[in-house]
Amino acid sequence: MFHAQLINGPYGDPGVYVEFKFRRKALLFDLGDLHVLPPRKLLKIDHIFVSHTHMDHFIGFDHLLRVCLGRDKHLSLFGPPGFIDNVESKFGAYTWNLVENYTNDFHISVTEIHPGVSLTREYRCQDAFRPINPPAQRTFTGIVLDEPFFIVRGEFLRHKVPSLAFALEEKMSVNIKKSALVEMDLPVGPWLMDLKAKILSNEADETPVRVWWKGGEKFLPLGELKERIVKLTPGQKLAYVADTGYSEEDARRVADLARNADIIFIEACFLDADAQRAAEKHHLTALQAGGLAARAGAKRMELFHFSPKYQGCGHLLEDEARRAFEGSKTGILDPLNLKTLELDGHGALEKVDRDDK
Numbered sequence: 615m616f617h618a619q620l621i622n623g624p625y626g627d628p629g630v631y632v633e634f635k636f637r638r639k640a641l642l643f644d645l646g647d648l649h650v651l652p653p654r655k656l657l658k659i660d661h662i663f664v665s666h667t668h669m670d671h672f673i674g675f676d677h678l679l680r681v682c683l684g685r686d687k688h689l690s691l692f693g694p695p696g697f698i699d700n701v702e703s704k705f706g707a708y709t710w711n712l713v714e715n716y717t718n719d720f721h722i723s724v725t726e727i728h729p730g731v732s733l734t735r736e737y738r739c740q741d742a743f744r745p746i747n748p749p750a751q752r753t754f755t756g757i758v759l760d761e762p763f764f765i766v767r768g769e770f771l772r773h774k775v776p777s778l779a780f781a782l783e784e785k786m787s788v789n790i791k792k793s794a795l796v797e798m799d800l801p802v803g804p805w806l807m808d809l810k811a812k813i814l815s816n817e818a819d820e821t822p823v824r825v826w827w828k829g830g831e832k833f834l835p836l837g838e839l840k841e842r843i844v845k846l847t848p849g850q851k852l853a854y855v856a857d858t859g860y861s862e863e864d865a866r867r868v869a870d871l872a873r874n875a876d877i878i879f880i881e882a883c884f885l886d887a888d889a890q891r892a893a894e895k896h897h898l899t900a901l902q903a904g905g906l907a908a909r910a911g912a913k914r915m916e917l918f919h920f921s922p923k924y925q926g927c928g929h930l931l932e933d934e935a936r937r938a939f940e941g942s943k944t945g946i947l948d949p950l951n952l953k954t955l956e957l958d959g960h961g962a963l964e965k966v967d968r969d970d971k
Contacts, residue, residue, distance in 0.1 A: 624920045627670045628856050630879050643854040648674035656681050664693035665856045666777045667700045690723045692758050694776045697726040710742035762814050769871040771858035773896045781871045784849025788813050794843040801827040853878040859896035872910035881919035882931050900931040904938030
């Protein structure tokens with residue numbers, strides 16, 4: 615189980631912080647301004663997925679780097695073509711002549727994703743973040759990361775540069791029946807995480823599971839514990855879609871990637887009345903965002919990346935997206951042929967003439 619939240623709200627730098635329940639683990643989608651997150655939350659992060667390296671999606675790298683320096687920490691970063699050069703340029707902007715004296719080992723793994731192939735390079739603080747190895751090449755088939763508890767998929771969209779959208783999928787939700795624990799006289803504790811890991815790894819039923827507590831331990835077969843104290847349910851799914859223009863090809867990719875997501879975080883920079891401006895800037899309108907969320911079959915959507923020109927009028931973007939989302943689901947709107955929505959309040963925007971998106 616995980617909890618996800620926008621870091622900076624709908625007008626701020628893009629970024630979603632995902633914290634896993636019952637584990638000191640978190641991941642991040644995009645690296646905008648991170649100052650709102652306290653160090654204790656930043657230090658839980660071990661995987662970061664960057665859509666592209668425009669400043670508002672990547673400027674937080676420096677802050678995160680500073681927080682992690684001098685600590686035993688491993689970070690894995692994933693990004694689009696050119697990402698390795700982007701990260702190495704960040705390293706190259708600083709002087710590292712004293713880091714060989716650090717006793718802790720801060721290690722960063724950087725993966726650059728291309729259609730069909732990914733390149734991974736390693737860096738260590740004690741080596742002044744010089745590349746440890748030539749890039750390791752692997753086939754990319756859409757799976758960015760495959761962990762015991764979850765999987766992250768990626769899809770290329772177009773924002774005049776390649777922009778990655780991501781989907782986080784919990785492989786399965788392993789729920790513990792507390793009443794069954796009481797019946798078996800078993801304690802709640804860290805051993806349950808090991809049990810869950812064994813189940814998700816499809817280990818054999820006869821595999822012994824160490825049940826331990828202060829002052830004692832015993833071993834029980836995995837199969838018995840699965841049968842008596844565990845309930846398996848489908849895992850959660852989250853999609854993250856930032857910075858893309860609207861086209862049928864990209865719409866299909868978003869819908870396939872985000873299919874049946876519990877929540878989709880999706881940009882909605884402009885109102886449909888400014889659709890031409892959105893197209894010129896390679897961004898989505900709220901109407902398009904709502905239609906795409908409905909087309910994917912998402913249960914819930916959360917909008918972000920509002921253009922500053924709508925400051926104080928965010929409810930118009932929310933209303934337009936919601937009406938497209940709900941209308942597409944009920945057949946009132948066709949998500950493949952979105953029609954302009956007439957929304958009250960557009961006049962409030964007539965006085966706004968700036969736009970820095």
